Amino acid sequence: MSQREAARHFGISRDSVRKILAFSVPPGYRRSAPIRRPKLDGFTGIIDQWLSEDRGRPRKQRHTAKRIFERLRDEHGFAGGYTIIKDYVREHGRRHREVFVPLTHTPGHAQADFGEAVVVIGGVEQKAHFFALDLPHSDACYVRAYPAATAEAWMDGHVHAFAFFGAVPRSILYDNDRCLVAKIEPDGTRRRARLFSKMLSHYVIRDRYGRPGKGNDKGSVEGLVGYSRRNFMVPIPNFPTWDAFNDWLEEQCRKRQSDKLRGHNETIGERLQRDLDAMATLPALSFEACDQTSGRVSSLALVRYKTNDYSVPVAYGHRDVWIRAYVDRVVIGSGGEVIARHLRSYDREDMVFDPVHYLPLIEKKIGAFEQAAPLAGWDLPKAFATLQRLMEARLLKAGRREYVQVLRLLETFEMEEVHAAVRTALRMGAISFDAVKHLVLCQVERRPPRLDLDGYPYLPRARVATTSPASYMCLTAAGQAS
Known part of the structure; x- marks a missing residue:
């Protein structure tokens, strides 16, 4: 049949019949001329300029379609509606969305980053910063958590990761974290942080960096951070x-x-x-992941590191010292001698005391004993409190000084040794520094004590008896009458 007859038979136009004969599959609507938006066309240049300027501004302070509509209406006399603005902004975003090149990863290279998650450590809910190292070729990973993402934590994470794999990657891709990169030069080269540069030199690693603010440049480790948070930290981890x-x-x-x-x-x-075969062997010694700096001891026998103060023996007051800050501890020394070790504090403006450091000074200034901040909260065994009470009851201020001398035995001996000697002295009734010291030495030297109080009449005896209710009968009327 003819096209006219087919159109009449099927009830469609002759143009539709012509298209059906020309195409085996309906071609759909084909625009013959570009879209015309008479109300918007005069303003598209302004919109494009605003959106282009937004790329260099904070994400939360960029133009929305609503804000663009309001500015066009109030500042440029736009008479159109909000919908055409919204559609244009959406299409503009699609046209300018970044497109990525598929990557392949050769063996022996790694990517590293830090993530965050909530954990419970020792009964305290807190934020954990976890180091993540990914080998993109094999997708093998290493994850380690820290109280804070400090430079020492970065280095310590590398040391443990290399020990975990038993080898060192040829290169590692990083972001531009300030713990690693001190400055980005105008030509794009990175000036490395001091501790990070030492670690790279120790293990002979080539460092590579992503573009600032572009996490997709190291997508493998970014994916590992999310995977670790979803799989290793749900539900919230709880560890001692x-x-x-x-x-x-x-x-x-x-x-x-x-x-x-x-x-x-x-x-x-x-x-x-395959990754391990392409990686380098571990050096004979691992890198010492600590921040090294110097300081001066204050008149309070404190050394400041970051924002916290750590105590040292009072004999080192006003001296220059060196400080080594590890992830979990702070070590302070003078010359070639280590003079103090403390657990590291991640609080701000904290004071970390070792009470033993102040005992020589408290022995001289015994009046400060009750108000001495380093002794506040010192968790000593109960036997020490009993010894202090008996010494002070016998000799008052001199007894307190003698009790401090007993505490000073902790400068030389372990707590378990001094504690055992104090218990023995209390049992024998030998309430004296000399007696406690003699018992400690006998215990250390593994010889029986020769503490016969009959031969040493100058050593005081203490008799601690159990109080009987009958002793108080004399205070009652019936007791006085009898």
Whole structure:
């Protein structure tokens, strides 16, 4: 039949019949001329300029479609509606969205980053900063948590990760964290932070960096951070110590090596072997992941590191000292001698005391004993409090000084040794510094004590008896009458 007859038979136009005969599949609507938006066309240049300027501004302070509509209406006399503005902004965003190149990862290279999650350590809910190192070729990973993402934590994470794999990557891709990069030069080169530069030199690693603010440049480790948070930290981890938590995280990383990921015929562990073959061997000594600096002891026998003060023996007052800050401890020394060790505090403006450091000064200034801040909260065994009470009851101020001399035995001996000697002295009734010291020495030298009080009449005896209610009968009327 003719086209006219077919149009009449099927009830469609002759143009539709012509298209059906020309195409085996309906071509759909084809625009013959560009879209005309008479109300908007005169303002598209202004909108494009605003959106282009927004790229260099904070994400939360960029133009929305509503704000663009309001500014066009109030500042430029735009007479159109909000919908055409909204559609144009959406289409503009699609046209300018970044497109990425698919990447392939050769064995022996790594990416590193830090993430955050809430954990409970020692019964305290707090934020954990976890170091993540990913080997993109095999997808093998290492994760370790810290109280803070300091430069020492970055370095300590590398040391433990290399020990975990037993090898060192040829290169590692980083972001531009201030713990690693001190400055980005105008030509794009990075000026490394001092501690980070030492670590790279120790292990002979080539450092590479992503573009500032572009996390997709190291997408593998970014994915690992999210994976670790979703799989290792849900529900919220609860561990007694950081070491226990990190031991558990290492075990999870080992278990993951038996997984077979989508698109791969081998497990992570099987592919990891190619990574290890391409990586460098570990050096004979591991890197000492600590921040090294110097300081001066104050008149309070305190040394400041970051914002916190740590005590040293009072004999080193007003001297220059060196400080080594590790992830978990702070070590202070003078010359070639270590004079103080403390657990590291991540609070601000905290004072960390070792009461033993102040005992020589308190012995001389015994009047400060009750108000001495280093002794406040010192958790000593109960036997020490009993010894102090008996000494002060016998000799008052001199007894207090003698009690401090007993405490000073902790400068030389362990707490368990002094505690055992104090208990023995109380049992024997030998309430004296000389007696306690004699008992400690006998215990250390493994010889029986020769503490016969009959031969030493100048040593005071103490008799602590159990009080009987009958002793108070004399205070009552009936007791006086009898």
